[in-house]
Amino acid sequence: MALLTVQNLSLGYDAHIIAKGLNFSVQAGDYLCIVGENGSGKTTLIKTLLHLWEPAEGQVLYGDGLKKNEIGYLPQQTVIQKDFPASVREIVLSGCQGRCGLRPFYNKAEKQLAEKNMERMGILSLAKRCYRELSGGQ
Ligand SMILES: Nc1ncnc2c1ncn2[C@@H]1O[C@H](COP(=O)(O)OP(=O)(O)OP(=O)(O)O)[C@@H](O)[C@H]1O
Ligand SMILES: [Mg+2]
Structure with missing residues (x-):
């Protein structure tokens, strides 16, 4: 199926x-x-x-x-997100939120997964950049 x-x-x-x-x-x-x-x-x-x-x-x-x-869903920037001062790394990590359940912190494996996926997407150099300063495509 x-x-x-x-x-x-x-x-x-x-x-x-x-x-x-x-x-x-x-x-x-x-x-x-x-x-x-x-x-x-x-x-x-x-x-x-x-x-x-x-x-x-x-x-x-x-x-x-x-x-x-x-299922991950990344909407294009909204007015609310424009004032959301998170780094690219934090935004990518937030893709692991569905796995955290009630656990309030990301574990080591989740942090490594975020790094690996930033590398796969060729955006490691953007990791520390502020999410709200990126272009739509970035
Ligand atoms: N919450 C809502 N309640 C009522 N109508 C809505 C709502 N959200 C969107 N619409 C209407 O539904 C239609 C489709 O909107 P939608 O946001 O899905 O379009 P889109 O293809 O994503 O447009 P864009 O390219 O501008 O992002 C539009 O006529 C819009 O005004
Ligand atoms: Mg739309």
């Missing part, structure tokens, strides 16, 4: 449907680009895929043992 399967999905807010009849699946290793005009529903689709927003119709299924807390 695919990691993600979308069946006959309709998106919307109350009675206002912004997209309907969406069907696709995402396999392990896939890259999926969602392209559309401003206001066409990209963010709403992502929120619906993450089960942060209820679909108006249809369903979003997780497969291959994928769990909700194993």
Whole structure:
């Protein structure tokens, strides 16, 4: 089964449907680009895929043992985040929050994982930079 399967999905807010009849699946290793005009529903689709927003119709299924807390989501900077004085390293580490449960600190393995993933992404040189000073792409 695919990691993600979308069946006959309709998106919307109350009675206002912004997209309907969406069907696709995402396999392990896939890259999926969602392209559309401003206001066409990209963010709403992502929120619906993450089960942060209820679909108006249809369903979003997780497969291959994928769990909700194993999905990372990095929204582009919002007004609130603009005043969030965290370093890039801290932001990357926050991707481990789903594993922490009630533990208030990150452990050594999680810190190493964050370093490894910054290296993989070629952003180690940005680690100490303030997150709010980065460009959207960075
Ligand atoms: N919380 C909300 N309540 C009601 N309508 C909303 C809400 N959020 C978004 N919308 C509307 O839903 C439509 C899709 O918005 P969405 O944010 O998904 O678009 P987008 O494709 O991500 O746009 P952008 O490229 O500007 O980020 C827009 O018409 C928007 O005004
Ligand atoms: Mg958007």
